[in-house]
Amino acid sequence: MVNIIHRLGIKAPLEKVYEALATVEGISGWWTKDTTGISEVGKSIVVKFYSLQGNEIGSMIMEVKNLEPEKEVRWQFTSGPEEWVGTDVVFKLHREEEYTIVMFNHLNWAEEVEFKAHCSMKWAIFMLSLKQLVETGKGSPSPDDIKIDNWN
Secondary structure (H helix, E strand, O other), rough: EEEEEEEEEEOHHHHHHHHHHHHHHHHHOOOOEEEEEEOOOEEEEEEEEEOOOOOOEEEEEEEEEEEEEEEEEEEEEEEEEOOOOOOEEEEEEEEEEEEEEEEEOOOEEOOHHHHHHHHHHHHHHHHHHHHHHHHHHHOOOOOOOOOOOOOO
């Protein structure tokens, strides 16, 4: 299996970072504005992505697998791009000095493919959006995220 891993330090309390990752409102502030569903273990969250012209370019459904306050958020994708179905995203949180450290993992990709490279770069952009949201109160969720190629 192949994984995407990023490490991010955010100058904010653990509870504030956790809230941005563990709630529908929080996710819509850094990943995509069109986030719906119920963020409870066993329930699902739906995310949709749009072009700047307003055309839908993708959507995913993820089941919430774990919500451990101030420690971990875990999702498993049940629909979306073929490469994502069955993969897990895990956010592990801990404190180091004045930073909350986010260890981001998108686990269990079947193989190294060009789409994984695209997604790794986009996850990095969205992790920076998370940092912006928590530190300043305003993130850059889709469709206002940085566009990196002709796939978004």
